[in-house]
Amino acid sequence: MARRASWQEYQKEIAADKYYYARSCIRQNFFPGSEKAFLDILSNDLGVDIFDDPLHTSCTGIGYHSDVVPLETIMTVVARQFALMAEAGYENFISSCITSFGIYNEVLSTWEEFPETEERTRRYLKEATGRELVKPRSIAHTSDIMFYHREAIARKAKRRLVNVHTGEPLKVVEHIGCHYAKIFPKSGIGGSEFPYVLAGMIEAWGGDVVDYPERRHCCGFGFRNYLVQANRGSSIANSHKKLESMAPYKPDFIVANCPGCTMFLDKWQYAIAEMDGTTYGANGKGIPVLTYEEMAGLVLGYDPWELGMQFHQVDVEPLLDKLGVEYNPEAKYLGVGGKYIGKPADAAVNCAEQRRLYEIRR
Amino acid sequence: MAYRVVIVGGGAAGMQTALELKSRGIEPIIVERDIELGGKARGWHKLFPSFTPAGDIMQPIAQRVKDEHIRCFYGQEVIGIASDGVTLRSEERIPADAVVVATGFTLFDAHRKQEYGYGLYDNVITSVDLERMMNGGRVTLTDGSEPKRIAILHCVGSRDEKVGQKHCSKVCCITGVKQAIELKQMFPTADVFNFYMDIRMFGPGYEELYREAQEKYNVHFVRGRISEAAETINKRIQIKAEDTLTGRPLRMTVDMLVLLVGMSANYDNPTLAASAGLPLAPNGYFKANDSFLGVVRSQQEGIFFAGTVTAPKSLADTLAEASLTASAVDQYLKNKYNAK
Numbered sequence: 028m029a030r031r032a033s034w035q036e037y038q039k040e041i042a043a044d045k046y047y048y049a050r051s052c053i054r055q056n057f058f059p060g061s062e063k064a065f066l067d068i069l070s071n072d073l074g075v076d077i078f079d080d081p082l083h084t085s086c087t088g089i090g091y092h093s094d095v096v097p098l099e100t101i102m103t104v105v106a107r108q109f110a111l112m113a114e115a116g117y118e119n120f121i122s123s124c125i126t127s128f129g130i131y132n133e134v135l136s137t138w139e140e141f142p143e144t145e146e147r148t149r150r151y152l153k154e155a156t157g158r159e160l161v162k163p164r165s166i167a168h169t170s171d172i173m174f175y176h177r178e179a180i181a182r183k184a185k186r187r188l189v190n191v192h193t194g195e196p197l198k199v200v201e202h203i204g205c206h207y208a209k210i211f212p213k214s215g216i217g218g219s220e221f222p223y224v225l226a227g228m229i230e231a232w233g234g235d236v237v238d239y240p241e242r243r244h245c246c247g248f249g250f251r252n253y254l255v256q257a258n259r260g261s262s263i264a265n266s267h268k269k270l271e272s273m274a275p276y277k278p279d280f281i282v283a284n285c286p287g288c289t290m291f292l293d294k295w296q297y298a299i300a301e302m303d304g305t306t307y308g309a310n311g312k313g314i315p316v317l318t319y320e321e322m323a324g325l326v327l328g329y330d331p332w333e334l335g336m337q338f339h340q341v342d343v344e345p346l347l348d349k350l351g352v353e354y355n356p357e358a359k360y361l362g363v364g365g366k367y368i369g370k371p372a373d374a375a376v377n378c379a380e381q382r383r384l385y386e387i388r389r
Numbered sequence: 390m391a392y393r394v395v396i397v398g399g400g401a402a403g404m405q406t407a408l409e410l411k412s413r414g415i416e417p418i419i420v421e422r423d424i425e426l427g428g429k430a431r432g433w434h435k436l437f438p439s440f441t442p443a444g445d446i447m448q449p450i451a452q453r454v455k456d457e458h459i460r461c462f463y464g465q466e467v468i469g470i471a472s473d474g475v476t477l478r479s480e481e482r483i484p485a486d487a488v489v490v491a492t493g494f495t496l497f498d499a500h501r502k503q504e505y506g507y508g509l510y511d512n513v514i515t516s517v518d519l520e521r522m523m524n525g526g527r528v529t530l531t532d533g534s535e536p537k538r539i540a541i542l543h544c545v546g547s548r549d550e551k552v553g554q555k556h557c558s559k560v561c562c563i564t565g566v567k568q569a570i571e572l573k574q575m576f577p578t579a580d581v582f583n584f585y586m587d588i589r590m591f592g593p594g595y596e597e598l599y600r601e602a603q604e605k606y607n608v609h610f611v612r613g614r615i616s617e618a619a620e621t622i623n624k625r626i627q628i629k630a631e632d633t634l635t636g637r638p639l640r641m642t643v644d645m646l647v648l649l650v651g652m653s654a655n656y657d658n659p660t661l662a663a664s665a666g667l668p669l670a671p672n673g674y675f676k677a678n679d680s681f682l683g684v685v686r687s688q689q690e691g692i693f694f695a696g697t698v699t700a701p702k703s704l705a706d707t708l709a710e711a712s713l714t715a716s717a718v719d720q721y722l723k724n725k726y727n728a729k
Contacts, residue, residue, distance in 0.1 A: 220503035220617075240619040240627040243504075275622045 034217030034227070037208075041175045042165045046077040047117035049108055051124030052085045054286040054318075060335020061320040062123055065169055068323055072183055073176055078115055083108050088126040092250040102148040105134045106160040110152065113161035120163035121172055125285035128168040129206030132214050135162065168207060170284035170319050174216055174224045177231040185328030187233030190279070191351035196235040197279040200314075201225035202269075202292060204285025205245050225282055225319060232326050241272035247295065248287030266295035270314070274307045280315040280346050282322050292316045297340045300375035313341035313376040325350060332358050342377045391416040392722045395475050395483050397467045397661075398491035400428020401704055402696025402711045404450050406489050407459050409715030415722065418483060419454070419461045420475060426451050426461065428493055430704055434523040437560075437567040437703075438594040446704065467492075468657075469664035472691025476664075486725075487718050490661070490675060490687070491695040491711075494652040497546025497554065504617040505545070505648055512536075512626055513618060513646045515545075516564055528575055532624070536579055536644040539572055540628055541565050542615050543585040547651030556672045558651030559701040562588050563595045565649050566602045573606040582609045582643070584630055592703060613639065618646055652701040665689055675699050685714040691725075693718050 046069070050062055069077045087104050090096035108131075112120050122128045138145035149160045173180070188197045203222040208215025217223030220243070226236045247265030252258045269292070273281075283289040293316035300306050300313065308314040316339065317325075324334045331352060336343045337359045347354055362368040392415050396403045399421030407417035419426070433443035454461070462483075469476035474484040499507035499515050507513050511531040514522075522528045530536055543565050547558040562585065569581045583602075588610070590596040602608040613630040621627050626646045630639045654673030655661075662669050667687050670676045677699050678686040685694050695714040696707040 218503065221509075238620065240621050242619060243617060 034221060034223030037213060037216060037218035037223075039167075039171075039214065039216070040165050041167050041171050042119035043175070044075045044119075045117055046075070046119050046121045046172065047112040047115060047163075048077050048079045048169075049083055049086070049120065049122045049124075049127060050079070051122075051127060051286050052089070053290075054123055057286055057290045058318050058321075058335060058338060060333065060338070061318040064320040064324045064329060064334050065123070065173070067329075068180070068320070068327060069172070069176075072327055073179055075176075077121075078117055080111055080115055082111050086122075086124070086127040086130050088124070088130040089250065089254075091130065092126070093254055099147070099151065101130065102134050102137070102144065103151045103155060105131060106148045106152040107156055107158060109163055110156070110158035110160055112163060114158070118161075118164040120166045121169050122166070123169045125168065125204030125206045126287070128166075128214075129210050131166055132211050135166065136211065138162075168215075168224075168284065170207075170224050170228075171216060173319055173323055174227050177228045180228075180323055180326060181231045184232060184326045186326060186350055186352070188229060188322075188326065188350070189233050190349045192349065196233055197349065198237050198276060199229045199234045200237045200239065200242075200273050200276075200278040200281040201229060202242075202246060202281060202283040202285075202288050204283065204288050205249075207284060225284055228319060228322065229282070232322070237273065237276045237278050239273045239276050241269045244269050244272075246283070246285070246288035246291045248285075248291045253287075253291070262291065263295050263298055266291055267299060270296065270299070270307045273314075277309065278314055279349060280317055280343075282317045282319055284319055289316055289318050294340045297374050297376040304375065306376055306378075308341070309345065311378045312345060315339065315341050315343045315346045317343075317346075325352060330354065332361075340374065340376060392486040392726070393418060393484070394487045394489060394718055394722075395420060395485040396489040396491055396695075397470065397475060398428070398493055398696075398698070399423070399426040399461060400491065400493050400696065401430050401447065401450070402493065402698070402707045402714075403428070403489070403491035404454050405708050405711035406491060406695045406714050406718075408450070408453055408457065409712050410718060411457050411459060413715060413719045415715075415719065417459055418485070419459060420465050420467055420477070420483065421461060421463050422466050424463050426454060429496070432521060432524060434520045435567070435571070437563045438592065438598045440567070440571075443704075446708075468660065470661055470692060471665055472689055486722055487691045487693065489693045489695050489714055489718060490698050491714075492655055492658075492661070492698050494674075494697045494701065495655050497552075497558075497650045497653045499545055499648045499650050501552050502545055502549075502648070505542070505615070505646065506618050506620065506626075507648060510618065510620040510626060510646075511624060512644060513648065516541075516561070516568060516647055516649045519568055519647050523571060528572070530624075530644055535576055536572075537576070538580045538641075538643045539576075539582070539645045539647065540615070540626075540641075540643040541569055541581065541583045541647045541649060543583065543649050544614065545648040545650050546653065548586060554651060554653060554672070556701065557589065559589070559591070560703050561649040561651055562590060563592065563598065563703075566590075566595075566599050566608075568647065568649075569608040570598070570602050570606050573602075573608060580609065581606075582611055582641075584611050584613055584615050584628075586612070586614055592705075611639070615646075652697060655698075658698075665692055667692065670699075685710060685717050691721065693721075 087096045091101045208219040212219040247262040252262040296313040360370045399419045410417040466478040467475045613633045615630045619627045625642045668676045677684045695711045
């Protein structure tokens with residue numbers, strides 16, 4: 028991967044400071060610790076100005092891609108987000124969600140290509156909310172921001188992405204959400220073929236990036252693949268194809284920058300293990316799947332349970348052991364104030380006994 | 390005193406034009422950017438459709454240029470052209486009675502099609518790399534072993550709006566057929582697959598060669614463009630395509646992927662054209678005066694074209710056009726000076 032220099036041709040302006048933060052609807056449910064970790068890392072560790080605005084809403088992207096939200100509606104919602112940013116005194120808009128990031132780029136591009144749609148949106152926004160549309164000076168995904176600050180994070184690192192038992196760099200599969208750069212290659216670090224946004228973090232923090240044949244392939248989320256129940260076989264087939272392709276490289280973990288990808292690469296491992304008993308990690312276990320905030324948090328010495336890593340389907344403890352992370356196993360299932368939140372049953376993906384396997388033919 | 394004509398470019402078109410002008414009693418001067426004559430055909434292995442060694446064509450031409458004592462400037466870049474001479478990067482001006490632009494084309498840079506991994510994966514090579522390997526007498530994978538399964542991809546940098554190359558490069562289809570046969574001759578047990586959009590066999594003997602590749606050499610032709618290539622753990626190349634004749638997606642692993650790179654217009658065409666007030670075609674090549682009777686004339690009196698500077702052409706067409714250019718220049722000079 029060291030030969031891969033094409034990412035340098037795909038650069039974009041990333042603001043150094045003063046960010047308006049737009050959260051993701053689904054990440055707050057799937058990986059609630061990650062967005063908090065992002066805010067903590069930027070505010071506390073890096074000391075940059077980031078505004079977490081309670082007034083903003085969903086971008087409605089999933090509804091848009093599912094054909095239940097019209098184009099005019101999503102444009103007006105996006106215009107409102109931008110108006111809120113300007114009212115708060117910011118001009119660098121950053122999005123936690125890859126779907127939203129694609130939406131923001133698509134809407135801005137549509138306004139540029141078809142100015143009449145921008146004028147119409149301005150009118151709708153004014154009529155509906157009384158607000159004025161102010162377009163952002165820069166737009167970035169939050170993984171771009173983490174990429175931008177990767178060297179600063181490396182300087183503050185408590186540990187590197189290295190196996191403390193062998194001294195070898197951890198082998199990391201990076202997975203980029205399709206809507207990060209496949210729609211607008213110029214909007215992503217490294218373009219669409221060899222995105223560098225996560226690879227750059229991995230390399231800066233001491234890990235080795237795994238290049239495997241199905242690296243570019245979609246995780247299988249794909250909105251209609253999953254939202255339409257009859258299509259879920261297609262969703263899991265895509266994840267299965269990727270997992271089969273990466274397994275021979277024996278990756279220590281997967282990191283993704285998209286909410287859907289992170290969840291599906293994690294949870295479909297459970298489903299595959301239940302369906303046919305296949306697991307893809309070492310010792311019959313699954314391959315842990317991290318968000319980039321979790322990866323950064325571990326590098327900076329955050330407690331894995333504070334990062335919310337107990338929400339993962341595939342247990343992360345084998346990875347924590349490789350990294351030399353000290354953690355309290357008992358604290359994994361303790362919530363706020365030390366309250367016990369319950370422990371899920373063992374899952375096949377975490378080495379359950381074969382008799383627990385679901386018999387698909389039954 | 391002989392009329393003097395400056396020819397910009399010392400490839401096949403430039404050399405042949407110079408020889409034809411010389412035979413007509415006109416003094417040609419070749420200005421070549423490289424340090425030797427020959428252009429893109431230099432170092433090519435064999436020519437389609439006859440498998441004639443390229444050297445058998447190019448070396449005698451270059452030798453005749455030498456024997457005829459045609460004056461050549463080497464390592465000189467022309468930055469300005471006019472009907473009465475050219476200006477070099479060194480600001481030296483070479484006056485002339487007419488100018489022939491024979492600057493040829495630029496090979497499409499396969500790195501730009503990032504999805505194929507050229508320069509990244511060991512056994513992804515271009516058609517030019519393959520010619521050089523064949524010229525060196527040995528075609529192998531990077532580990533020195535023989536390829537058992539080879540894919541040849543047509544139209545890399547041709548008919549591709551994504552990289553701004555809308556035109557057909559004309560010679561790649563037949564080159565792909567020729568190289569497939571050469572590979573089968575070297576590795577008779579290997580499987581060779583040509584992935585194509587359309588097969589364009591326009592020249593004499595081309596269609597016959599295409600048929601021979603299938604019937605005699607059992608080369609497989611798949612109608613579908615490869616969408617991406619990736620390296621497997623054992624350094625083979627996984628490719629994905631759609632077989633559009635069967636309507637099915639296809640995924641296969643090969644030992645070697647050959648990218649048939651197309652012809653691009655030269656990057657300095659806009660500068661050269663602007664210096665003479667000449668128009669360029671939408672694909673960046675110089676625009677000929679008209680498509681029928683003026684294919685070697687520019688829209689400026691005294692400036693002519695030869696070879697692939699106006700469009701992709703085969704070597705045979707290039708050499709034929711060079712004679713036409715010399716004839717047009719000769720006629721122009723006669724008309725110009727006899728009229729005075």
